[in-house]
Amino acid sequence: MQSKNHFLLVDFLKTFAAFTIILHHLSSYGQIAEDARLLQPGVMTFLFEYGRYAVQIFLVMGGYLAAQSLSKTSNLKTPQDVLKTIINRYLRLFAPYIVALLLTIACAWVARFWVQDEFVGQxxxxGQLLAHLFFLQGILGLDAISAGVWYVAIDWQLYAILALMLxxxxxxxxVIWILMVLCVTSLLYFNRLGEYENYFIYFIGAYGLGALAQLCKNYPDPLVNRFARIMFALIGVAIVIASFQQFWLRNILAYLVAIALIFFGDWAYKDQARDHKPIEPHKLFNAILWSSRRSYCAFLLHFSFILLANSLYIGWGMSRLHDGALALALMMMALVGSWMAANYLYRWVEVPSRKLKID
Structure with missing residues (x-):
């Protein structure tokens, strides 16, 4: 039986968001995306236009899990403790991140022999690699080596800010007061201005909603829970009022995900027992847990498979046929390949690298 510490909604959202972002990028880059659109124009357009909203799920989940982790630790008493916590977060992200970057560089080198497309890049x-190693590529205005790596940099910024506040x-x-102010200003102002998209302030609205969702229910002090709920409700009122002026779907989505986490975020797998008798979790739950654990690695690796799929499609002359079914089949192969490779990156790199920490 699965550990009681596995929560169904949390694992499902991680899996769903990772799949959606990968499909969004598959629908956005290269000749296979263009030709697959000939066969399924509605589906491909939907993924291209709306798949990116899964980032909001990532952000809310990131804040929820960060608040869960940081609120349980007593190691934030001194500046040295905070710095150690931030560095350990960097080390937790780093190992699979650098392996995925190096693989992407190799796949891009291969792709440049056949793929003449802007998404492959120069x-x-x-200097570009060093900037990526320190999550500075966006701030320095450098091209991203891989799609989605900007999110890793932003996640680390947001985690560091939350650790500093705590x-x-x-x-x-x-902290709850500050989160409320930051959420409102981010959702209603900074998140609407592109010049801030490389900084935490652009994304802390959704991330802060996730953190508040955690504090609304799971913090042991009921007074903190009540205060967090009040601030959370006020943010909702601000979002609704602002929607009358201009409707922003990503703000509504982030708020709804945070509400779902408040009500269902602590639904553990053990709750699937019938008549209070322990049973083995359904195979679907096992699949969700398996995917959830590997979602970060799949997110990091999928762009390499997009490069390889387009290289194969063009290099073997298949692109001249403009066969939508063939392009769609390659997209699915890239999707499956991303998760298969993620399994090995998770087992061989991410899990062993968890020992890299400052005590």
């Missing part, structure tokens, strides 16, 4: 430079204001009420 040959990577040492270190400075351990009483939580001040």
């Amino acid at each position: 040959s990577e430079t040492l 270190g400075m204001f351990p009483g939580f009420r001040s």
Whole structure:
């Protein structure tokens, strides 16, 4: 039986968001995306236009899980403790990230022999790679080596900001006040201006909603829970009022995901027992858990398979046929390949690298 610490909605959202983002990128890049659109124009257009909204799920989930982790630790008492926590988060992200970057560079080198497309990019430079290693590529205005790596940089920024706030204001009420202000200003102002998209302030609206969702229910102090609920409700009121002026689907989606986590985020797999008798989880739950654990690695690796699929499609002359079914089949192969490779990256790199931490 699965551990009681596995939560169905959390694992499902991680899996769903990763699949959706991969499909969004498959519908966005290269000749296979163009030709697959000939066969399924509605589906491909939908994925291209709306698949990117899965980022909001990632952000809310990121805030929810970060608040869960940081609120349970007592190691944020000094500036040194906060710095150690932030560095450990960097080390947790780093190992699979750098392996995926190197694989993407190799696949892009192969793709440049056949694929003449802007998404492949120019040959990577040492400075560009170094900027990626320190999550600075967006801030420095450099081209991304892989699709989606910007999110890893932003996730680390947001985690660091939340750790800093909890270190400075351990009483939580001040943190909740600050989160409320940051959420409202981000959702209603900064998130609508492209010049801020490489900085935490652009994304902290959704991330902060996830953090507040965690504090609304799961923090042991009921006074903190009540205060977090009030602030969460006020953010909802602000979103509704602002929607009368201009409707932003991503704000509504982020708020709905956060609400779902408040009500169902602690639904553990063990709750699937009938008549209070323990049973083995359904195979579907096992599949969700398997995918959830590997979702970060799949997210990191999928662009390499998009490059390879387009290289194969063009290099073997299949693109001259403009066969939508063949292009769609290659897309599905890239999707499956991403998750198969993610399994090995997870087992061989991500899990062993968890020992890399400062004690």
